[in-house]
Amino acid sequence: DYRYVWLRDSALAIEVLVEAGFTDRADSWRNWLLRAIAGDSKELRIMYGLRGERHLPEFELDHLPGYENSAPVRIGNGAAEQYQADVVGEVMIALETLRDAGIEEDEFSWDLQKSILDFQEHMFDVKDHGIWEMRSEPAYFTHGRAMMWAAFDRGVKAVEKHGLTGPVERWAQLRDRLRAEIMEKGWNEQLQSFTQTYGGTDVDASLLQLSQIGFLPYNDPHILGTVARIEKTLIDDAGFLHRYPAGTGLDGIAGGEYPFLLCSFWLIEQYAHSGRLDDAREKMDRVCATSSDLGLLAEEYSTSYGRLAGNYPQAFSHLGLIRAAAAISHPESPLDPAATR
Template identity: 60%
Template sequence: MDFELKWFPSHREVPPAVDVDAALDETVDYWARWGGHCRQDGAYGAAVKRSLLVLRALTHYETGGIVAAPTTSLPEDFGGSRNWDYRYCWLRDAALTLESMLTHGYESEALKWRNWLLRALAGDPEDIQIMYGVGGERDLPEKELDHLPGYQDARPVRVGNAAVSQYQADVVGEVMVALERLRLAGGREDHFSWALQCALLGFVENHFNDKDFGLWEMRGSARYFTHSRVMMWSAFDCGVRAVRDHGLQGPVAHWEEIRKRLRKEIMNRGFNHELNCFTQTYGGRQVDAALLALPQVGFLAYADERMLGTVSMLEKELLTEDRLLLRYRTESGIDGLEPGEHPFLACSFWLVEQYARTGRLTEAKALMDTLVGFSNELGLLSEEYAVKEKRMAGNFPQAFSHLALVRAADAMHGVDRLSMAVKETE
């Protein structure tokens, strides 16, 4: 016997019943055809295809907005307060999704995501947010639902996300990198798209001296996060490339000067010569897994000695006994929350990519096999993984984890992700 559950406004007539068997056949046919276009093979080809299917399923079919996860308040720390609402569209996730779709044969989907990005960002650049609702909603206040116990009594249960009001300096860089890679893949700019990108670079310049809350949406004090400053560099690098390599119009000499200034600043303040590594924040001594993104955007080569020194410090400070990578040490108090969380899967996938791009293939394969093994029977991954408890942690399924899986598999398979060459003469 088939059962159908449908919502409809009470003032309308009850809609007709669906032919469940026909609808199921149609659904299976659609997803099989969509997945059949995936360009990928190799040892992790099936995991890549599954991840791309997950990303497509997290995308709103009308607006094109991709949610970070379809859940709220599934705890990162069981019984703790690190419970967040991820049912919104982060610009960062949308930009990274565009890159993955381009790499694996979904050019039309990449264009749709670009159009969502452009609609979300339309208007005054000073009003830019890091996230929006699936329909472009901007007002996403965070509320705590005290009457709900939460998953295994993890409190509070949250609706909305206070990070929506944060300044995160890396976001424009993420968007600019994705749109540069779309150009490299043959995508053509229209008048609105390029004008908006120029306006975004103006926004970054206007906030050049502002501290931010970083990739991980810290709830402590704003700081100069090295990763954020690198992504600002990357934003101007993409602007320069758009003019020099693609013939677009813009104040390229001015952007080159800002890019040069940022690089000098990052090398002077974000790299600790005593520790031989980049640090989480300017003048700090802690490291952060987000630093693995530096070679991903062309700031320096994967095998650069400074990057290798940073990887060595990440291994020393952030690898768990199970050889998984933490985001950062929560005991430092930098995030303004009680310490304690499980390894963030995306970070370990980034480490796989770093290993693979520098010839550490045995270590890369061992870690990749472990991470893929954390998937459930449907090939889905959560935000974090609790190894001792042998269970997933955090919201689920998590777009960021699947995006990082695709990147790692591409590195393992030797796939060219339309990467941007490092300009040593800069």
Template identity: 60%
Template sequence: MPAPIEDYALLSDCRTGALVSRDGSIDWLCLPRFDSPSLFGALLGEQEHGCWSLRPADDAATSQRHYVSDTFILVTRWETSEGVAEVHELLPLHPSRTDVVRRIVGISGRVEFVTELRLHFDYARRLPWVRQVGTASEPALLAIAGPEAVIVRGVRLVARDHRHRGAVAVSAGELRDLVLSWFPSHEHPRRPLDVDESLASTRSWWQEWAAGTRHEGPHRDEVVRSLLVLRALTNRDTGGIVAAATTSLPEQFGGSRNWDYRFVWLRDAALTLEALIAHGFLDEAHHWRRWLLRAVAGEPSEVQIMYGIAGERDLPEREMPSLPGYEGSAPVRIGNGAVDQYQGDVIGEVMVALEAARMAGLEEGDFSWPLQRALIDEVVGSLDRPDNGIWEIRGEPRWFTHSRVMMWAAVDRGVRAVREHGLTGDAERWERTRDDLRREIDERGVHADGYFVQHYGSDEVDASLLVLPQVGYCAPDDPRMLRTVTQIERTLISDGFVLRYRTETGIDGLAGGEHPFLACSFWLVEQYAATGRTADARELMARLTALANDLGLLSEEYDVAGRRQVGNTPQALSHLSLIRAADALGGHRGRAADRC
């Protein structure tokens, strides 16, 4: 049985991530990238689907944990009746190898640890061939499964029923290092890792990066941790930014709304880019823009809403019956069928983010602006297409108001690039298109009662409408926006937090429901702050930040009744929305400040 979602810590080397439970079990790890097949898959099943536990032999041991300041080095302090010891865990940032380090540090007395390793490669579909390759003084276990292999050093592991167990004891001042190293099976095993050097260099890298944060306003600790999460989800080789570290953590426990988020959504990545730019990280903007140029290179009409971490296009969705799902939430899905959807808002998000980069001082290259011109022309050529919307509905495409506004934003940023930044483009034609879109939205996207609607012809509202002031379509205090907020408060607030939309309308074509979506509630904080509802904004922000786990991590949704995090974790959209909400509470309107 996996732990509650909020009980997991993230380790990251900016290529992949491991999820470690409070009990000291690594229950999720895909090597060498976030989107690789899992080595440890117990998160989506049971221990038999792969995990690596390390904890005191004393079942009564208690623990506390924290990250080393501004890093993803996890320290778990264990207290037993015989002593105190710590486990320091990390994925070292190394240019050419992937390792998991678990250092045991004796603090006082004597503590015996037990470890159990269950290696199940390829989403628990493949048991490896395993053999001892070390010596009595330097034990090592080698496991090979097809193209992949790992070597585990630091403790002698004895096989029993497809699991390997070992024990190690430390006294005050003693260290024991357990290290798992991944490598392609056709190569030689990696040399033993210099753990001291890896700890020092990894700590310095994270702390030096975090030291570049610019933030003036409340919730600084939460903002810095959220920025670190966004960096942890950004591949340091390619620049691709994944939406979350996991797949198939459910939106409803026991339900089928289980999706693979280990890919680069243009929307989520663009929003992440804006958050990073707003806090001083322009190098990341440059890196992601290069990723974008490579990923979408080719015919503009073939632009996808999402790509693989290196820009891969083929991301077919399939079910993985080898993993039974988190608490039985099936099916587990690998890949994402939304890759084939048309979502009209995506290019608008990209254009808004690239304008933010341009305004922050990132110069346009030989290909970056021509690409943006091509994207704008693709928007103009798609005006007569309904879409699947920001929430990737699997029902009938609609004329979603949010999508139409983001198409307006895409063309608007093109006009401004020419008029305000001196770039080349058919600004007159784009202006006509932009103004026609506004007239259409104002006519068809507004209810007779004066509020914006989820889609043309609907009486419903949608939390995505809270984004309209953020991109400058209207002022936060526009009467239509205020009425929209009233409707959202009346129909989409559940237990004090915001739902994306009412699932019972059947618009998404899926069975079951879901819990409040954290990003949407942070959007409401931003809206409250922008319209002078400061007390409401602060109160909602306080309740939202309290939902993070003890390490400051947020998943996608929250089950208020069960007091549990829900959905894939840690979720980039939740964290970047937290950052925006904190900025709004500090009086910063960001990208829409001069656009209304």
């Protein structure tokens, strides 16, 4: 059930709105987001109802067959109770984007950000379910740990660049500790690639975000090695990118899935910022050709049936499209983290 607001998606929407010059809209969205997560930071949720509801229990409607017999039909969302380590980082990155655009913090907004960084520190050693809301046992997902790095990094920058107050030395220590940890446990020397989870061998498309958040430059050998591994294992015969290898059991869901369009846009962004503009344009044309007659994109695309699949329209896909288009238009843009951090 997708009739909710994910903090992750909201944060990305804020970033895209700011980068497109719609700061008023982004500021309004920020105010909603801050109201939704206000209160005890230990009660932070990954998603909320439109009116800020926190309790979103999941139920299966066994009497309904589902679209084309795609049972089970669910209302509510069981992932609402998950801990996903990347969420605080996503929020802090978005709010940094607003600060850099000249939207000043008020006392409430910055206090709340310090509070969620306290929450992130409290959860420092806790395993999570990852960006893809895995329904199996929690793990240390490399992407989630990198987003935790980003959360503390943005806290440090808020103090150093914008004159805000906070325990900057402690945040810097946590940031540096995470960087060392990720380089040691999230990197597989034999495969020359970052991996989905610490100590694992599978790759994950979310690792393409490590360069987007400034953890490493787009052309760093660790990133390029990971891209090569992703190209080898996650791209299907039609050139579309899957989120992760099917059949690993981590997602707790039987069977495989269709390619996830956002992931292809992440790869396009990576290509554009690492000197592979021709590859970026070719894949951009390929992915955009899947859109409906209204120019809308779904969550996934079935290359076997030649049709969109999953939730439609999907904000994630459109936000990825906008970022990818900006990367192709301005491959050396100051929005490129490798050029600005």
